[in-house]
Amino acid sequence: MSNIKHNRLRYQELDLNTLEKAYSPSSCVDDIGVYIKQYIDLSDKAKKSAIEQGKLIANIQYGSNPDEVLDLFMPFKAAPQKRKLQVYIHGGYWQELSKDESCFAATNFQNSGYHFAVINYSLAPKASLTEIVEQNRQALIFLYQHADEYGYDKNEIYLSGSSAGGHLAMMMALTDWSKYIETEQNIVKGICAVSGIYDLTPIAQTYINEPLQLTEKEIANYSPLLFDTEKLSVPLREKEIIKHCAFIMAYGDTETSEFKCQTSAMIHHLTGQKIKVTQAEIAQRNHFNVILDLADAESWLSQQIFQQMKRYLN
Numbered sequence: 001m002s003n004i005k006h007n008r009l010r011y012q013e014l015d016l017n018t019l020e021k022a023y024s025p026s027s028c029v030d031d032i033g034v035y036i037k038q039y040i041d042l043s044d045k046a047k048k049s050a051i052e053q054g055k056l057i058a059n060i061q062y063g064s065n066p067d068e069v070l071d072l073f074m075p076f077k078a079a080p081q082k083r084k085l086q087v088y089i090h091g092g093y094w095q096e097l098s099k100d101e102s103c104f105a106a107t108n109f110q111n112s113g114y115h116f117a118v119i120n121y122s123l124a125p126k127a128s129l130t131e132i133v134e135q136n137r138q139a140l141i142f143l144y145q146h147a148d149e150y151g152y153d154k155n156e157i158y159l160s161g162s163s164a165g166g167h168l169a170m171m172m173a174l175t176d177w178s179k180y181i182e183t184e185q186n187i188v189k190g191i192c193a194v195s196g197i198y199d200l201t202p203i204a205q206t207y208i209n210e211p212l213q214l215t216e217k218e219i220a221n222y223s224p225l226l227f228d229t230e231k232l233s234v235p236l237r238e239k240e241i242i243k244h245c246a247f248i249m250a251y252g253d254t255e256t257s258e259f260k261c262q263t264s265a266m267i268h269h270l271t272g273q274k275i276k277v278t279q280a281e282i283a284q285r286n287h288f289n290v291i292l293d294l295a296d297a298e299s300w301l302s303q304q305i306f307q308q309m310k311r312y313l314n
Contacts, residue, residue: 020206022258025163025195025287035288039097042104042295046073049107057150062142063135067122070139071099072115072150073106079113084156084309085143087117088294089172091163091195094132095124095211105160105294108302114309115152117143125211129200129218136168141180144187158190158309162291166196170224170266173245185244190308192248192301194291195259198266199225202258225262225269246311247277248304252285259287278304 014022026032050056055074062068075082086109090102099120109116121127121135140157147154161169173191177183200219203209220226247270251263260281267277280300282290293299297306 014202016205019202019258020208022256023202023206023208025255025259028254028256029286029288032288035286035292036101038289038292039101039104042292043101043106046103046106046295047071050074050110055110060142062139065122065135067120067127068135068138069099069120070117070143071103071120072117073103073110074151075113075115076110077113082113082309083115083151083153084158085115085117085147085152086305086309087119087140087143087157087159089119089136089159089161089165089168091161091165091291092123093208094129094164098123104292105302108295108297112297112306115150125213129212129214129222133168133171133222136172137175137180140172140187141177144181154187155185156189156309157187158192158305159188160192160194160294160305161196162194163196163287166193167198167222167224169193170196170198171222173247174224174227188245190246190248190305190311192250192305192308193263193266194249194301195251195255195287196249196263196266197259198262198269199223201226225265246308247275248279248301248308249277250280250282250290250301252287252290253281253283254286255290256287278308280304 021027047056050073053076055076057072059069060072062070088102088105090097090099099118103118106116119136119139121132143157144154159169159172169191170193173188177187197203200214200223204214204219249263249267251260267279270277282293282300293301296302
């Protein structure tokens with residue numbers, strides 16, 4: 001039995017209460033508000049620092065929807081040899097948070113000579129998952145097409161994301177960009193996906209689906225773990241595209257078993273296609289504070305991303 005099929009059968013063995021608890025990351029912490037406050041405080045500090053140095057371009061419109069905006073943080077150090085962009089996609093189960101409390105890592109990347117962008121997108125139930133995925137694609141296309149204007153190399157765009165943001169980052173890596181713009185390459189050169197959801201099947205059975213209202217088509221099209229099954233395969237081109245992207249995948253050691261299993265299954269899926277993945281279970285971290293390591297230049301997560309960004313993938 002394949003790893004993917006095993007995981008799908010495992011979902012069916014869980015009763016609803018167990019399943020909902022397993023997909024509720026707050027069940028592993030005493031107070032989620034503590035971590036949301038950290039997001040807000042660190043993001044406010046990063047924005048203040050960038051504004052004082054004239055290194056923040058806020059609320060850049062990448063689409064016609066008022067929600068379709070992004071913030072771009074410019075590097076503090078002159079590093080013409082780098083000219084690389086790290087893009088962060090926030091989590092919140094596709095229904096909470098925004099760019100405003102999600103730029104906590106900006107200063108770390110600016111200090112290292114990199115550009116840093118944070119994408120805002122519409123939230124469920126205001127938007128469907130189809131619309132959310134498409135908004136993130138349009139944001140990346142905008143960043144790719146305006147690279148010269150903002151001073152980074154369009155061929156050096158990297159993504160990171162947490163939870164739902166990890167899912168969206170993976171969806172960006174699986175996108176055939178030639179359907180949107182004139183390019184034969186994957187415009188995403190590297191992914192750091194932390195504590196993501198890669199099979200939406202169990203989500204559709206829980207309270208989390210109430211604002212999302214996932215359709216069968218969305219589960220099939222937007223579950224990275226289902227992309228290579230016999231019935232839900234994607235065109236060969238999309239399978240090849242993902243091979244031109246580097247992957248870092250991680251989660252905290254105090255997360256629920258389901259979040260760990262989702263990442264483990266995605267890693268198995270990628271490595272089964274001979275795609276190298278750098279991976280880790282990060283000690284003394286939960287679902288909410290593990291991503292805050294992106295703000296710490298000495299953390300394993302930051303070090304791995306910096307190493308990834310030093311590579312050039314053809």
